[in-house]
Each structure stands twice: as C-alpha cells, then as structure tokens.
Amino acid sequence: MYDIIIVGGGVAGLYLASLLKNKDVLLIEEHKNLGPGRCSGIVSNRIKKFFDLPNTIIERKIEKAVICCGNSSAEIKLNSFVLNKEKFEHLLLRNALKNVDIEFERINKIEKDYSGVTVFTKNKNYKTKYIVGCDGPNSIVRRSFLDAEPKKFYFGKFCYSIEKPSDSYQIFLDSKYSDLFSWIAPRRGKVEYGLICEKRINKYYEKFLHDKEPRYISDEGFGVIPTGLCSCSFSRGILIGNSAGMTKPLTGGGIIYSLITAKIGAKEFKKEKPDFQNYEKECRKAFGKEIKYQLWFRKIYSKLNDRWKQRLVKLIAKNDLKIDMDFPITDILRDKKLKVFKSLFK
Numbered sequence: 216m217y218d219i220i221i222v223g224g225g226v227a228g229l230y231l232a233s234l235l236k237n238k239d240v241l242l243i244e245e246h247k248n249l250g251p252g253r254c255s256g257i258v259s260n261r262i263k264k265f266f267d268l269p270n271t272i273i274e275r276k277i278e279k280a281v282i283c284c285g286n287s288s289a290e291i292k293l294n295s296f297v298l299n300k301e302k303f304e305h306l307l308l309r310n311a312l313k314n315v316d317i318e319f320e321r322i323n324k325i326e327k328d329y330s331g332v333t334v335f336t337k338n339k340n341y342k343t344k345y346i347v348g349c350d351g352p353n354s355i356v357r358r359s360f361l362d363a364e365p366k367k368f369y370f371g372k373f374c375y376s377i378e379k380p381s382d383s384y385q386i387f388l389d390s391k392y393s394d395l396f397s398w399i400a401p402r403r404g405k406v407e408y409g410l411i412c413e414k415r416i417n418k419y420y421e422k423f424l425h426d427k428e429p430r431y432i433s434d435e436g437f438g439v440i441p442t443g444l445c446s447c448s449f450s451r452g453i454l455i456g457n458s459a460g461m462t463k464p465l466t467g468g469g470i471i472y473s474l475i476t477a478k479i480g481a482k483e484f485k486k487e488k489p490d491f492q493n494y495e496k497e498c499r500k501a502f503g504k505e506i507k508y509q510l511w512f513r514k515i516y517s518k519l520n521d522r523w524k525q526r527l528v529k530l531i532a533k534n535d536l537k538i539d540m541d542f543p544i545t546d547i548l549r550d551k552k553l554k555v556f557k558s559l560f561k
C-alpha cells in the first residue's frame with residue numbers, strides 16, 4: 216500500500232512529487248511525452264521564488280506587453296518569462312524521480328473502501344492511503360470523490376511560426392478574434408500566435424491567423440483550461456491545479472497557482488494526520504479572493520463591446536501601469552490604481 220498516489224504528471228503533479236520526501240509515493244501519468252502542445256508557458260517573475268531556472272528553460276524575458284483593440288493600443292510593463300514548457304516539465308520530472316516511483320498508465324477507475332483507495336489501470340491496480348488529483352480538466356479523481364466542477368472551461372489554441380520575434384508581447388482584445396483575448400508572443404527564434412476563448416475556438420482561430428498571417432507554422436497546440444476554483448478536498452485526499460480550476464479567470468494562466476498549491480499540499484502531507492479541509496482553507500486564503508474578483512471582472516468584460524474595450528485601452532495608455540500578473544485585481548484594489556479604473560465610468 217502506498218502512502219500517496221498522485222494522478223497526473225503535469226506541472227502540479229510533478230512539482231508536488233518533488234516536495235514529498237520520506238513517503239512511499241507513486242505518480243501515475245498517462246502520457247510518456249510530457250510537456251509539449253498544451254501550454255504557452257508565460258509566467259511572472261514569481262517563478263523565481265520556486266526555482267533557479269537555467270537559460271535553456273527560460274526562452275526569454277518579457278518586459279512589456281502592448282494591449283490593442285482596433286486602432287487603440289497601450290503599453291504595460293511586465294516582469295515575466297516565457298518558459299520552454301517541455302524542458303520545464305522534464306526538469307520537474309527529474310526532481311520528482313528523486314522521491315517517487317512513476318508509472319506511465321491511464322487510470323480508468325477509482326474505488327474507496329474502509330482502508331484506503333484503489334486505482335485501476337488497464338492491467339493493474341494500486342492501493343493507497345491518500346490520493347491527489349493533478350489530472351487536469353477532466354479529472355477522474357474529482358469525478359470520483361466530489362460533486363463539484365470548476366465554474367468555467369476555456370479553450371486555448373496556438374501555433375508557432377518560424378520568424379524573427381519582436382521584443383514585446385502583443386495582446387488583442389478585438390471581439391472578432393476571441394470572446395476573451397488573443398496574442399502574438401515572442402519566443403526563442405520563433406513567434407507564438409494564440410488565443411483563449413469560451414466558445415467557437417476554430418472560427419476565432421481561423422480569423423486570427425488569416426488576419427495576422429504567421430509566416431511559417433511549425434507546430435500547433437490545443438488545451439482546455441478549467442477556471443473558477445471548486446471544492447478541492449475530500450476525506451481521502453485533495454485536488455491540485457487544473458483539476459480544481461486553480462487558474463486565473465482573466466487569462467487562464469495556472470502555473471504559479473499550481474506551484475503555490477503544491478507547496479500547501481506538501482506541507483499538509485508532512486503532518487502525521489493531514490487535514491485536507493485545512494488544505495482547502497489555505498488555498499482559498501492564497502488566491503480564492505483573486506479568482507472570485509476575476510470571475511466578476513470576466514462577467515463585466517464579456518458585456519463590453521469593442522468601443523468600450525477601446526476606451527479601456529486608451530485609459531491604460533494614459534496611465535503608467537505595472538500590475539502584478541498573478542494577482543491583478545487584488546493589486547488594483549489595494550493600490551491607487553483603482554482610481555484609474557473608476558475614471559472609466561465617469
């Protein structure tokens with residue numbers, strides 16, 4: 216019997232595994248090729264609190280973003296990095312392998328009994344005291360233990376084009392390209408064209424690529440991003456990352472929240488008797504309010520037409536804004552920056 220089984224070897228599962236020392240842990244991941252094709256890997260400099268990443272993993276630093284809608288544009292300062300997600304996950308895998316066993320199999324069924332939990336793959340089954348669901352949008356752990364779902368599911372699609380990257384990250388708010396936003400992001404030796412939306416992903420994607428004309432498409436990626444934190448604890452374990460909608464409702468970014476949560480989870484598992492309700496409380500304390508505020512803003516944003524979005528862009532242009540990428544709304548509400556946004560409605 217294992218102490219803990221982690222289901223899913225994305226950022227959340229691999230990072231948690233690297234933190235669980237002196238425990239009998241098994242991580243089960245269905246794909247052998249971790250990483251590529253699922254995520255753009257843009258993170259704030261908060262990543263440095265977790266890792267000292269080598270330049271092979273950091274593709275480039277991004278210091279500014281240009282937000283555009285129609286003919287209006289505004290520049291905001293950023294302090295962020297573009298990670299090579301494939302290499303990043305391989306680093307996490309190497310760290311995880313120091314502590315845990317890994318099996319590359321798909322879990323098809325999970326059963327709970329008085330002594331613990333049994334997970335079933337095609338040919339084997341494994342017993343464990345506790346289970347952690349790091350298994351993404353369609354989490355089998357979530358569906359087996361909780362009657363809860365993240366509030367929203369976004370779709371993200373992007374491609375790489377072999378062309379010379381510029382210095383800035385361009386973000387487009389135009390409704391013809393997405394009901395959320397689209398982007399052109401510089402990477403190392405290539406440029407990423409992508410968008411995230413709630414509906415009609417292929418229609419938006421075709422229109423965006425048609426208008427922006429990437430030179431030579433080398434690769435494409437697609438993924439689902441759940442957002443809007445749902446319940447993430449149950450008697451036998453917890454959920455971490457995408458499985459519980461631990462992403463930002465305004466951007467879909469979830470790497471930093473997953474790392475924060477994995478740390479909270481690992482701390483709980485260090486206790487002789489982990490308290491999973493306390494884990495959930497700590498997660499909500501860390502970013503629950505921010506997610507709630509962003510869901511409200513998302514609701515307001517979804518009602519804005521392009522004229523209002525242009526007003527918003529012009530307002531940003533008039534003010535020298537530097538916003539915390541991971542906690543933007545908390546940052547705005549805490550600061551004098553709120554005045555800037557209030558003036559939009561005058």
Ligand SMILES: Cc1cc2nc3c(=O)[nH]c(=O)nc-3n(C[C@H](O)[C@H](O)[C@H](O)COP(=O)(O)OP(=O)(O)OC[C@H]3O[C@@H](n4cnc5c(N)ncnc54)[C@H](O)[C@@H]3O)c2cc1C
Pocket residue numbers: 222223224225226227228243244245246253254255256257258320321322323349350351352353354355370371372373436437438439440455456457458461462467468469470471473
């Ligand atoms: C298109 C796109 C772009 C993104 N861009 C960014 C970005 O720029 N910045 C950012 O911070 N975040 C971004 N994100 C979000 C970010 O990737 C995730 O929030 C973060 O990586 C945490 O993911 P996770 O580990 O929780 O889940 P996932 O990455 O979804 O991993 C879940 C893992 O579980 C495995 N799994 C699922 N079911 C089973 C099963 N039954 N048995 C065994 N294994 C299973 C899957 O194979 C997968 O490897 C993006 C997401 C998408 C889709």
